[in-house]
Amino acid sequence: MAFKLYYWDGIQGRGEFIRLALEDAGADYIDVARMSGKGGGTDTMLEIMGSRSEAEIPFAPPFLQDGDLVISHVANILFYLGPKLGLAPQQxxxxxxxxxxxxxxxxxxxxxxxxxxxxxxxxxxxxxxxxxxxxxxxxxxxxxxxxxxxxxxxxxxxxxxxxxxxxxxxxxxxxxxxxxxxxxxxxxxxxxxxxxxxxxxxxxxxxxxxxxxxxxxxxxxxxxxxxxxxxxxxxxxxxxxxx
Amino acid sequence: MAFKLYYWDGIQGRGEFIRLALEDAGADYIDVARMSGKGGGTDTMLEIMGSRSEAEIPFAPPFLQDGDLVISHVANILFYLGPKLGLAPQQxxxxxxxxxxxxxxxxxxxxxxxxxxxxxxxxxxxxxxxxxxxxxxxxxxxxxxxxxxxxxxxxxxxxxxxxxxxxxxxxxxxxxxxxxxxxxxxxxxxxxxxxxxxxxxxxxxxxxxxxxxxxxxxxxxxxxxxxxxxxxxxxxxxxxxxx
Missing domain, CATH: 1.20.1050.10 (Glutathione S-transferase Yfyf (Class Pi); Chain A, domain 2)
Structure with missing residues (x-):
């Protein structure tokens, strides 16, 4: 299943640190806020952030969704993704x-x-x-x-x-x-x-x-x-x- | 062996987030820069940061030494210490x-x-x-x-x-x-x-x-x-x- 990256549309910003890792690894991902149609767009991102019931509410983009796991903050996302993408040390x-x-x-x-x-x-x-x-x-x-x-x-x-x-x-x-x-x-x-x-x-x-x-x-x-x-x-x- | 915490003497600062975890867990630790005598004091801390040969040079305090492992940044130190101190979730x-x-x-x-x-x-x-x-x-x-x-x-x-x-x-x-x-x-x-x-x-x-x-x-x-x-x-x- 594709990773879902959530970040503001229109800028590289902090999202770019995640994109570079996903792109270098040739990983399958969706840049949600930049995607048009159902399940895409900035509103979809803001809806997750604004949830009044979910446990995993990010403070700010970027955040990553992998299945039902939501991970926020660039360093945290890369710490999680690094080993999966072959972009982290073994030890x-x-x-x-x-x-x-x-x-x-x-x-x-x-x-x-x-x-x-x-x-x-x-x-x-x-x-x-x-x-x-x-x-x-x-x-x-x-x-x-x-x-x-x-x-x-x-x-x-x-x-x-x-x-x-x-x-x-x-x-x-x-x-x-x-x-x-x-x-x-x-x-x-x-x-x-x-x-x-x-x-x-x-x-x-x-x-x-x-x-x-x-x-x-x-x-x-x-x-x-x-x-x-x-x-x-x-x-x-x-x-x-x-x- | 005791954990060694390195942080500026005289202030709570960012070091305090680490101290609270170590103290709550009753862990054995040395607050190096505040310790007088051999192996203590701010100079000992600055020497590690200023090393021209070591691989693990922290950008800034706080950093933690556990055996020969050196870990820097509050969130990184707590991510490492949390499970050892019983202060992190299991999952x-x-x-x-x-x-x-x-x-x-x-x-x-x-x-x-x-x-x-x-x-x-x-x-x-x-x-x-x-x-x-x-x-x-x-x-x-x-x-x-x-x-x-x-x-x-x-x-x-x-x-x-x-x-x-x-x-x-x-x-x-x-x-x-x-x-x-x-x-x-x-x-x-x-x-x-x-x-x-x-x-x-x-x-x-x-x-x-x-x-x-x-x-x-x-x-x-x-x-x-x-x-x-x-x-x-x-x-x-x-x-x-x-x-």
């Missing part, structure tokens, strides 16, 4: 390591979101632009180097080699890091101009993920939405570093 | 549910932190006080009701009864929710004034956790630090609702 200890790395990525993604929404998600970007500039400046100066510097150390210190974040073969963490590099390069092209030289391990990993047949096929398909200014990674030139 | 599907709930708590805690640091963690609170007031106002208006409203629904819709967030017995999620209520009541006493009436399930859970013998013993021990203005939950009266 338990490395699975906890993968989960820890994915949770660092989760924190980073939340900080990316807050560069354009530092005051409130209920306000428009235009109404918090001044604060967004201050937060983005600090993000570019302090946080990008802190996170990418950390991920680079993780790659370089992987005892199985610097091709992967954890273990000796591709995992969902590698796919998520690919998406981080994609997103940052879209949102902050000036700040990221020199990243291939600064973070060579991540540049190599990014290139290697991009050339995987299923990923390459996905990226050139209509299923891969373009980045846009409704998602997590947004390009506002006034928030980027000065070129 | 796999409920463990994923517990993990999803814990990750919602994680997100909420990050938002609590950003009420006093909306622009940058590298700046002092005083240097972002204006933005902190705006973010806190939005947090009190939109985010507290959204998260606590959700947790209340989860309790009330738990098919095993409203005494627990998941399953039919106490789990680490219940302990973490207790800490959320403790922290919010400390940080935003005016905003939380009416919470017992608004969220009766959480009030009952909070009282029931507080009266557990090991928790009561812990809370009155010197191991439980007081909330303070270096932690996640900070009381700045100018950020609270007007009484």
């Amino acid at each position: 338990d200890r490395l699975r906890y390591r993968a989960n820890g790395l994915q949770l660092t990525i989760t924190d980073f993604v939340a900080e990316v979101h807050d560069t354009h929404h530092p005051i409130s998600t209920s306000l428009y970007y235009e109404d918090q632009k001044t604060e967004a500039k201050a937060r983005s400046a600090a993000f570019i100066k302090d946080r990008i180097p802190k996170f990418l510097g950390y991920f680079e150390r993780v790659l370089q210190q992987n005892p199985f080699g610097a091709s992967h974040m954890v273990g000796n073969s591709l995992s969902y963490v590698d796919l998520s890091l690919f998406q981080i590099i994609e997103g940052l390069t879209y949102a902050f092209p000036n700040a990221m101009r020199d990243h291939e030289r600064q973070y060579p391990g991540q540049a190599a990993l990014h290139a290697s993920v991009r050339s995987r047949p299923n990923i390459a096929g996905y990226l050139s398909s209509p299923r891969r939405l373009a980045f846009n200014e409704d998602g997590i990674f947004r390009h506002y030139s006034e928030l980027d570093a000065v070129r | 796999d599907r409920l463990r994923y549910r517990a993990n999803g709930l814990q990750l919602t708590i994680t997100d909420f805690v990050a938002e609590v932190h950003d009420t006093h640091h909306p622009i940058s963690t590298s700046l002092y609170y005083e240097d972002q006080k204006t933005e902190a007031k705006a973010r806190s106002a939005a947090f009190i208006k939109d985010r507290i009701p959204k998260f606590l409203g959700y947790f209340e629904r989860v309790l009330q819709q738990n098919p095993f009864g409203a005494s627990h967030m998941v399953g039919n017995s106490l789990s680490y999620v219940d302990l973490s929710l207790f800490q959320i209520i403790e922290g919010l009541t400390y940080a935003f006493p005016n905003a939380m004034r009416d919470h017992e009436r608004q969220y009766p399930g959480q009030a009952a859970l909070h009282a029931s956790v507080r009266s557990r013998p090991n928790i009561a013993g812990y809370l009155s021990s010197p191991r439980r630090l007081a909330f303070n203005e270096d932690g996640i939950f900070r009381h700045y009266s100018e950020l609270d609702a007007v009484r």
Whole structure:
């Protein structure tokens, strides 16, 4: 039976970390909110979230349905899916390591979101632009180097080699890091101009993920939405570093 | 062998979610950064984080060492510890549910932190006080009701009864929710004034956790630090609702 992925239509957002894993594995899945007709659409998703009787009510998308099991939060979904898709390490200890790395990525993604929404998600970007500039400046100066510097150390210190974040073969963490590099390069092209030289391990990993047949096929398909200014990674030139 | 918990000395912070689980279970653990002498202190913690050779380098505290296994991030540590401490549901599907709930708590805690640091963690609170007031106002208006409203629904819709967030017995999620209520009541006493009436399930859970013998013993021990203005939950009266 196909996995059912629930995420907002129209943006890559947090759902994209799940899509990349499903696509790389060639898994059978339905992107429910993007599907038209019976059982599809955003309303179907909101109905599950708004249930006043079900036990498993997600706080927010993305969530995944596998049979009658409902799993929410990106890291939790990937922890569940990873072994099923052949995208998690075999050893338990490395699975906890993968989960820890994915949770660092989760924190980073939340900080990316807050560069354009530092005051409130209920306000428009235009109404918090001044604060967004201050937060983005600090993000570019302090946080990008802190996170990418950390991920680079993780790659370089992987005892199985610097091709992967954890273990000796591709995992969902590698796919998520690919998406981080994609997103940052879209949102902050000036700040990221020199990243291939600064973070060579991540540049190599990014290139290697991009050339995987299923990923390459996905990226050139209509299923891969373009980045846009409704998602997590947004390009506002006034928030980027000065070129 | 005792678990080793690594977290910043002097604050409850994110480490407290782990401490509550260890304390409730009466587990043998060492709070490394708070321990003086050989093998203790903050320097020992920073040395592990700063290693240029080890594979398992945490991005940030808290992290847990169990033998030679190192696990980072609150939700990941609790997912690992829960079954060992008798604080996780028996069924796999409920463990994923517990993990999803814990990750919602994680997100909420990050938002609590950003009420006093909306622009940058590298700046002092005083240097972002204006933005902190705006973010806190939005947090009190939109985010507290959204998260606590959700947790209340989860309790009330738990098919095993409203005494627990998941399953039919106490789990680490219940302990973490207790800490959320403790922290919010400390940080935003005016905003939380009416919470017992608004969220009766959480009030009952909070009282029931507080009266557990090991928790009561812990809370009155010197191991439980007081909330303070270096932690996640900070009381700045100018950020609270007007009484």
